[in-house]
Amino acid sequence: GESVGLHLPTLSVQEGDNSIINCAYSNSASDYFIWYKQESGKGPQFIIDIRSNMDKRQGQRVTVLLNKTVKHLSLQIAATQPGDSAVYFCAETLPQGAQKLVFGQGTRLTINP
Amino acid sequence: DTGVSQDPRHKITKRGQNVTFRCDPISEHNRLYWYRQTLGQGPEFLTYFQNEAQLEKSRLLSDRFSAERPKGSFSTLEIQRTEQGDSAMYLCASRQTGLETQYFGPGTRLLVL
Numbered sequence: 001g002e003s004v005g006l007h008l009p010t011l012s013v014q015e016g017d018n019s020i021i022n023c024a025y026s027n028s029a030s031d032y033f034i035w036y037k038q039e040s041g042k043g044p045q046f047i048i049d050i051r052s053n054m055d056k057r058q059g060q061r062v063t064v065l066l067n068k069t070v071k072h073l074s075l076q077i078a079a080t081q082p083g084d085s086a087v088y089f090c091a092e093t094l095p096q097g098a099q100k101l102v103f104g105q106g107t108r109l110t111i112n113p
Numbered sequence: 114d115t116g117v118s119q120d121p122r123h124k125i126t127k128r129g130q131n132v133t134f135r136c137d138p139i140s141e142h143n144r145l146y147w148y149r150q151t152l153g154q155g156p157e158f159l160t161y162f163q164n165e166a167q168l169e170k171s172r173l174l175s176d177r178f179s180a181e182r183p184k185g186s187f188s189t190l191e192i193q194r195t196e197q198g199d200s201a202m203y204l205c206a207s208r209q210t211g212l213e214t215q216y217f218g219p220g221t222r223l224l225v226l
Contacts, residue, residue, distance in 0.1 A: 102158070
């Protein structure tokens with residue numbers, strides 16, 4: 001089946017640095033993309049989303065970039081803090097039917113002091 | 114706290130027993146989803162409700178699994194004759210019609226011995 005994948009399973013950055021988490025998606029018909037943060041033992045927490053008619057969207061300390069040509073999604077976190085340590089998932093949805101989320105495996109982000 | 118609650122948070126059961134989980138979505142959200150997440154993986158879609166109607170089920174949802182949302186508010190997921198392979202985190206998410214963002218609950222972690 002089609003799935004969303006991630007380039008790196010783990011990422012370690014120094015506190016205060018910027019981090020970039022990458023994601024490749026496979027379904028060119030997907031029209032909505034979302035990044036979730038998941039801490040140990042908790043459910044996924046919404047971070048930021050983007051529709052397919054956009055290529056960039058900014059939130060508080062986070063930016064999502066969408067490149068539909070190569071089916072690539074990235075999450076940039078500025079000035080990382082210890083609380084940013086978590087597993088990050090990207091997910092995609094198709095516009096039809098249940099609009100269920102299709103997730104990748106996730107990237108574990110570790111912030112070093 | 115997203116406003117989606119799940120109960121219980123943890124469940125340990127013996128193989129062959131039946132278990133039931135409950136999800137209370139955000140009150141104005143008429144769309145409800147169940148996902149299953151195993152260790153190190155992203156959540157996988159199980160089933161979807163719009164109001165009280167179950168509109169889509171994944172092939173992952175075997176005959177031992179049943180979900181209901183009788184009044185279009187809370188939902189239950191029952192697993193009959195549990196197997197060790199059912200051990201996972203069961204996540205519930207909800208969203209409002211017209212908006213794509215799904216908000217997740219904290220999950221129910223099931224361990225089948």
